[in-house]
Amino acid sequence: MAEDELTSLADHRRQRYAVHTVALDDGAVPGAASLFDTALTNGLLAIVEAEWPGETANARGFTKPASQLLTLIRDKIGSNRWIVTTLPAMPFPPDDRPTPIEVDLAVLEQAVTDTQSVRHGKAGGATTVPLDVVRALQELDFHDALSVLSDARIDQVELAEATAAAVEYDRVATYIELIGDEELARRADQASDALPFDPKERHDSAGIGLCPMCGHEALVISHVLEYGSEIGTCFACSHTVTEASVSEEEFSAMLRSHGHE
Incomplete structure (x- = not known):
């Protein structure tokens, strides 16, 4: 390293x-x-x-x-x-x-x-x-x-990004409270419906991952970063995971890959 x-x-x-x-x-x-x-x-x-x-x-x-x-x-x-x-x-x-x-x-x-x-x-x-x-x-x-x-x-861009991410968390938290745990779990069970219908396309897709906001296996992965962090949108709670929001996880994964964590 x-x-x-x-x-x-x-x-x-x-x-x-x-x-x-x-x-x-x-x-x-x-x-x-x-x-x-x-x-x-x-x-x-x-x-x-x-x-x-x-x-x-x-x-x-x-x-x-x-x-x-x-x-x-x-x-x-x-x-x-x-x-x-x-x-x-x-x-x-x-x-x-x-x-x-x-x-x-x-x-x-x-x-x-x-x-x-x-x-x-x-x-x-x-x-x-x-x-x-x-x-x-x-x-x-x-x-x-x-x-x-x-x-x-x-700079103002960094402040705006930080505030937008925090407001996104508040939005999703309010949404989760609105629909309730039972409905959240029901939607999570149906997350695979968001994947491509064609079997080959579904196989080639990034699949479903764990949502860091609601904790369900309902994150429809749009992209996997170099060190394994998953970004996408949660089918259950609607939380959007961005590259910026997982930057800490990417750093930690990079260090582990080099034997430093």
């Missing part, structure tokens, strides 16, 4: 943290729950990989979600109070002593719990992110593994 490939994964995670944190703004924007989850997950992945290399993936080789990363960090430090860095003292009061930057893991964990229902198409849950949670998310940037918010190169 070339060093630049490893750097690309770290840079990718830092950039996703930066873009989604900036897009989250004050926590009351459309798609806030998904923007928060993506920002937090990528920020924690960057930090955990720097602090405890090799512990960002689970036993199946998939990257851990934010909830598991927060648990890992708490277990490592033995506290919910996480000092991500200590700012040096300034030569004049009132900043003439070192200042620790402390992140409350419990605040972030509660926010993950509060927004989980929205992100997984269940009733209830918060659609906005409180300001104290936004601040905790931003304070992660003081860790040396990030340090990107002050000079991140984020």
Whole structure:
């Protein structure tokens, strides 16, 4: 594995943290729950990989979600109070002593719990992110593994794409809640109806895959990327999986193919 490939994964995670944190703004924007989850997950992945290399993936080789990363960090430090860095003292009061930057893991964990229902198409849950949670998310940037918010190169296209993806998650979550689990399962059972009728064309098609949004084997695959990530549209919940939305999985698969994860 070339060093630049490893750097690309770290840079990718830092950039996703930066873009989604900036897009989250004050926590009351459309798609806030998904923007928060993506920002937090990528920020924690960057930090955990720097602090405890090799512990960002689970036993199946998939990257851990934010909830598991927060648990890992708490277990490592033995506290919910996480000092991500200590700012040096300034030569004049009132900043003439070192200042620790402390992140409350419990605040972030509660926010993950509060927004989980929205992100997984269940009733209830918060659609906005409180300001104290936004601040905790931003304070992660003081860790040396990030340090990107002050000079991140984020253009309007990146912000628009991040917001559109988050709004798509909200749309699908609302749709899943509307049709209910029983109807969702019924539609998933019929997903193969979306494949070509002709046996040869059906055999040559990419087939049906797992939808990351609803969890059913109902993703009508339009294309399989170089390292195996599947993109397409879910027959059951209508979620569209794009190349951008699976970029993290592609990076991880690339590393595993080279024996680095």
